[in-house]
Amino acid sequence: MCVLVLIIMKEYGNDESWMKLFTIYARTPNRYIEVVNIFEDDQVLLESMEECIREDSTWKLIVYDTKHGTYVGYQSNKILSRS
Secondary structure, three states: OEEEEEEEEOOOOOHHHEEEEEEEEEOOOOOEEEEEEEOOOOEEEEEEEOOOOOOOOOEEEEEEEOOOOEEEEEEOOEEEEEO
16 A cells, blocks of 8 residues: 655745645555645645556546545546545
């Protein structure tokens, strides 16, 4: 299992202002994940690649709901998975 912990600096330059926003648990460890946007309703848009070392890896967009711990993944306008 792979764990993504998102932290932010609330006040630029203030090392004491780091704050943990949420934790995401991924089922596969060979995954590159990047946060694209955090929405006001606590949903997060993530960009994911299966394995970042392979040239033929495909990117996916994932909308993660931090309140309920659920997600929906999209690739080529198709729904990939729901939890």
